[in-house]
Amino acid sequence: MKLGRVSWFIVTLSTACTAPLLEEPDGWIDRAERDAASEAPPARAAERSSAPGSAADAGPTRAAFPTDASVPTSPTDASGPTPPMTPTPTNDAGRTVAIDEDAGEANEPVPVTTVNPPPTPIHRYDFSGSGARVMDVVGDAHGVLLGGAALVDGAVELDGIDDGVLLPAGLLSTRSSVTLLAWLRWDGGDCWQRVFDFGTRTTIVSSNGIEERVPSSLFLTLSRCPSNTPAVGYVDGEAKEYAAAVDPLPVPGMMQLGATFDGASQRLRLVLNGVVVAEQTSQLRLAELADLTAWLGRSQYGNDPPLAGQLTEFRIYDHALEPDVVADVFARGPDAL
Numbered sequence: 001m002k003l004g005r006v007s008w009f010i011v012t013l014s015t016a017c018t019a020p021l022l023e024e025p026d027g028w029i030d031r032a033e034r035d036a037a038s039e040a041p042p043a044r045a046a047e048r049s050s051a052p053g054s055a056a057d058a059g060p061t062r063a064a065f066p067t068d069a070s071v072p073t074s075p076t077d078a079s080g081p082t083p084p085m086t087p088t089p090t091n092d093a094g095r096t097v098a099i100d101e102d103a104g105e106a107n108e109p110v111p112v113t114t115v116n117p118p119p120t121p122i123h124r125y126d127f128s129g130s131g132a133r134v135m136d137v138v139g140d141a142h143g144v145l146l147g148g149a150a151l152v153d154g155a156v157e158l159d160g161i162d163d164g165v166l167l168p169a170g171l172l173s174t175r176s177s178v179t180l181l182a183w184l185r186w187d188g189g190d191c192w193q194r195v196f197d198f199g200t201r202t203t204i205v206s207s208n209g210i211e212e213r214v215p216s217s218l219f220l221t222l223s224r225c226p227s228n229t230p231a232v233g234y235v236d237g238e239a240k241e242y243a244a245a246v247d248p249l250p251v252p253g254m255m256q257l258g259a260t261f262d263g264a265s266q267r268l269r270l271v272l273n274g275v276v277v278a279e280q281t282s283q284l285r286l287a288e289l290a291d292l293t294a295w296l297g298r299s300q301y302g303n304d305p306p307l308a309g310q311l312t313e314f315r316i317y318d319h320a321l322e323p324d325v326v327a328d329v330f331a332r333g334p335d336a337l
Helices: 031-038 323-332
Strands: 097-100 105-109 123-125 143-146 156-159 164-167 178-186 194-206 209-224 229-236 239-244 253-262 267-272 275-281 293-296 308-317
Touching: 178 194, 178 209, 178 323, 209 253, 229 267, 229 275, 239 267, 253 323, 275 323
Parallel strands: none
Antiparallel strands: 097 105, 123 308, 143 164, 156 308, 164 293, 178 253, 178 308, 194 209, 194 293, 209 229, 229 239, 239 275, 253 267, 267 275
8 A cells, every 4th residue: 555755843942041141351341342242232133043944034144054965954755846744644542644645544553753853052142133242042141242353144254363252251160061063164374263262361470470371261273283183172270181183174164163071971072064073081070160251263362363264153052962963953054953
């Protein structure tokens, strides 16, 4: 007996988070920048990712990123376009059944494959809107642009000179595990440019003059010296740990880059385009991370160059995503949740 096609969707979306207020590190934000940060947030269009392709998605088209074509995002028919979606038929017991298109009647129940919904970030920055505010579109941990950084067509442009995005303090130290993912374009340049850097910096006066110290930091660099390869690093006083890739990144390049940390297993992982490319056991304890200054595109170290390129999306999840989930998130792209 010929069985017809049965298609269905399960979509779950939940958002809930709290976040501390934005703290300004001494000496980094001048009065004009504080005034810009205090302005009312700009009006924003409806969340684009809620229904890709819908009217809410009409607006500036963000840059296209590579995706894994082997991971389908919707049912397809090898012989032609995707068929229209129809409700899933059920019998009196509420069980899903298959419909014989010829006979037009229900037959024996068929097994149902459960598909887990994608994870929901606790903080998400899609760099929509305008002005000096960077809105957290799923929470209230809003950031501020510094230097000459500007929001353009759903991305933040960074000049590699003095631009950056400052997020509120304490976003990571209240967690035990975390995933941080960014979609970006890198234009190249000197080593130690940051995608993100959560930590703190101090300056002291000694017999050697004024010294800069970073007692605590969790960061992701696009190019670690001298290997020129991407790495996620953890600084705890004088101790430093790295999970570094083997190969340098393409320049210029569009990519997804991120890190996961599992507090239970103490595994720190580097992610590139949905694939774990490096990992190691770490001594990191997020509760001990002094994340008083949370940068996107800038480093805790004053001598490190700012990021030259463009950030299109940045997300924080409150747990360590498994490798297969990271791959799925990458396949969906920066505009989908």
